[in-house]
Amino acid sequence: MIDVLYFAWLRERIGLPMERIETSAATVRDLVEELRRREDRYALAFSDTAALRVALDQELAEFDAPLAGVREVAFFPPMTGG
Amino acid sequence: MRVRVQQAAFDAGAELNAFSAGHSDVGAIVSFTGIVRDIHGGLVRMEIEHYPGMTERAITEFADHARARWGLVDLLIIHRHGPLPVGAPIMMVATAAAHRGAAFEAAEFLMDYLKSRAPFWKKEVTGEGAAWVAATDADEDALGRW
Numbered sequence: 001m002i003d004v005l006y007f008a009w010l011r012e013r014i015g016l017p018m019e020r021i022e023t024s025a026a027t028v029r030d031l032v033e034e035l036r037r038r039e040d041r042y043a044l045a046f047s048d049t050a051a052l053r054v055a056l057d058q059e060l061a062e063f064d065a066p067l068a069g070v071r072e073v074a075f076f077p078p079m080t081g082g
Numbered sequence: 083m084r085v086r087v088q089q090a091a092f093d094a095g096a097e098l099n100a101f102s103a104g105h106s107d108v109g110a111i112v113s114f115t116g117i118v119r120d121i122h123g124g125l126v127r128m129e130i131e132h133y134p135g136m137t138e139r140a141i142t143e144f145a146d147h148a149r150a151r152w153g154l155v156d157l158l159i160i161h162r163h164g165p166l167p168v169g170a171p172i173m174m175v176a177t178a179a180a181h182r183g184a185a186f187e188a189a190e191f192l193m194d195y196l197k198s199r200a201p202f203w204k205k206e207v208t209g210e211g212a213a214w215v216a217a218t219d220a221d222e223d224a225l226g227r228w
Contacts, residue, residue: 008131008203009214055201058136074133074201078217081130081161081202082116082173082193 002067004031006045007076010052013045028054028063031073046075053078083149083157085141087132089164094174101158101176108155110182112189116172124208125168132163133201144195152188154179159192161202194224 005018025031032049035042046052054061055074067073084101094115102111118128141159149157154177161173175192179185196202204215 005133007133007201008205011131055133055136058133058139060140060199074136076133076201077203077214078222079198079201080204080215080217080221081132081200082197 002031002070003072004035005072005074007074009077010045010075014041023067025067027067028056028061028065028073031067032063051077083145084159085138085145086160087134087137087141088160088162090162092160092162092171092174094171097158097160097174098176101156101178105155105178107180108178109180110185111176111178112182112185113174113176114189114193115174118166118168118170118172120168122208124210126207126209127168128166128170128172129205129207129212130163130166130172131203131205132161136201137161140200141196144199145192148177148188148191151191152177152179152184154184154188157188157192159196161196161200163202191228194221194228197221198225 001020001022003018003020006014011017023031023034025034032046036046049063053076054063056065056070057072098113145157145159156178158176166172175189177185177188198221205212206215
């Protein structure tokens with residue numbers, strides 16, 4: 001089981017801030033593929049991963065990073081703080 | 083070193099005075115306060131979303147880096163989230179060092195990192211609707227100089 005979090009417009013498009021999912025995805029990219037296949041709203045939200053960032057257990061990561069041992073995956077657009 | 087992520091408003095002047103008090107080994111204090119501004123006219127409020135946990139973690143990580151790299155005596159970072167009216171302070175950075183060069187540079191570094199590496203997302207709400215603020219290439223490029 002893995003917690004998947006969504007922020008900003010990604011959260012709005014998917015329609016929820018967090019979900020716990022059962023997955024055998026080996027990498028972030030595999031997880032994205034799995035999510036895309038679920039429903040149109042996921043396919044739409046994840047249509048361009050170049051416009052997205054990912055954090056694994058609250059550390060920024062790459063889309064080819066492995067998911068082994070990861071408890072929390074967060075997807076979000078580029079940050080706009082300050 | 084103090085890092086605060088909060089919804090509540092803050093008084094930048096009072097924060098700066100409190101930060102400045104009690105240092106005898108500091109020759110320079112630099113502070114920056116970011117304000118909600120109405121760029122295009124018609125802004126009703128700004129809403130800032132964040133990632134609780136990762137926000138504090140990311141900020142503490144680059145604040146530690148800044149403290150070591152510029153030999154800061156102290157630093158303060160306050161960043162708000164939630165709905166913010168036009169004219170309200172969004173965030174504040176203050177750095178204390180022996181000399182002004184280090185204090186200015188460290189403050190700029192912290193600003194650049196807060197903008198692009200701390201998990202906050204700004205949304206502008208106007209009478210017409212709401213829109214997420216897009217990150218710019220300039221923001222990302224600014225990190226390159228560090």
